[in-house]
Amino acid sequence: MLLATGAEDVEPDLPDLPDAIRRGLVRYCPICDGYEARGQRIAVIGPGARGLGEAAFIARTYSRDVTLLTLGALTEDEAARAAAAGVQVERHPIAALEIEGGRIAAIRTGDGRVLRFDTLYSALGLRLRSEFALSLGAKHDGTGALLVDDHGRTSVPGLYAAGAIVRGLDQIVVAMGHAAVAATDIHNRCAEPTEDEADGPA
Numbered sequence: 001m002l003l004a005t006g007a008e009d010v011e012p013d014l015p016d017l018p019d020a021i022r023r024g025l026v027r028y029c030p031i032c033d034g035y036e037a038r039g040q041r042i043a044v045i046g047p048g049a050r051g052l053g054e055a056a057f058i059a060r061t062y063s064r065d066v067t068l069l070t071l072g073a074l075t076e077d078e079a080a081r082a083a084a085a086g087v088q089v090e091r092h093p094i095a096a097l098e099i100e101g102g103r104i105a106a107i108r109t110g111d112g113r114v115l116r117f118d119t120l121y122s123a124l125g126l127r128l129r130s131e132f133a134l135s136l137g138a139k140h141d142g143t144g145a146l147l148v149d150d151h152g153r154t155s156v157p158g159l160y161a162a163g164a165i166v167r168g169l170d171q172i173v174v175a176m177g178h179a180a181v182a183a184t185d186i187h188n189r190c191a192e193p194t195e196d197e198a199d200g201p202a
């Protein structure tokens with residue numbers, strides 16, 4: 001069995017968000033499409049080290065105007081790293097998104113201020129759909145990302161995994177590579193007799 005059930009993004013709990021995602025106004029993957037936001041005013045929403053890492057990556061690569069919406073406190077060390085990376089920090093919770101003319105016109109903070117950005121990236125992480133493999137006892141990295149060998153085999157005999165549920169880079173070409181490797185191994189193993197075919201395939 002080859003499991004390729006993928007992952008879903010954890011979405012920020014903001015009013016009007018589903019509409020903004022559908023319209024591509026909220027983005028999830030700067031390494032995939034950050035070049036489209038080059039030089040823009042960019043907000044990154046995400047807590048602590050995760051949000052900071054993404055904001056610093058964008059500030060280093062695509063824009064010098066990056067604000068981290070932290071959803072809470074940063075540690076002193078994180079605040080210092082944000083400053084060193086040139087990332088501005090907004091600690092107040094977000095109350096609303098205002099969408100106008102196909103773009104996010106403003107973000108309203110809980111204390112009544114209005115912030116303006118061109119693009120909003122969400123850095124809230126992924127929920128991996130690997131529960132089935134975990135229920136069978138498949139080894140994982142602690143976050144639910146499955147550990148596989150060079151052939152895409154999980155630690156459960158006969159169970160392979162490919163794509164976003166496997167520990168590593170979450171990209172389409174990587175998922176396709178996993179699947180090709182696993183499918184080839186499965187194909188090769190199917191040439192051997194199975195339990196139900198004691199004499200092997202005809």
Ligand SMILES: Cc1cc2nc3c(=O)[nH]c(=O)nc-3n(C[C@H](O)[C@H](O)[C@H](O)COP(=O)(O)OP(=O)(O)OC[C@H]3O[C@@H](n4cnc5c(N)ncnc54)[C@H](O)[C@@H]3O)c2cc1C
Nearest residue numbers: 004005006007028029032162163164165170171172173175
């Ligand atoms: C907004 C966004 C933008 C992205 N941009 C890029 C990009 O530009 N370039 C890039 O390389 N990558 C990008 N990615 C990442 C890319 O989408 C993933 O790496 C890739 O889709 C992983 O493939 P997958 O087959 O593992 O999972 P998925 O593509 O998520 O496919 C999993 C499939 O399994 C199905 N499924 C789940 N559970 C079950 C079940 N129990 N039974 C049956 N079916 C089930 C799901 O419905 C889904 O169809 C982006 C991701 C997002 C969310």
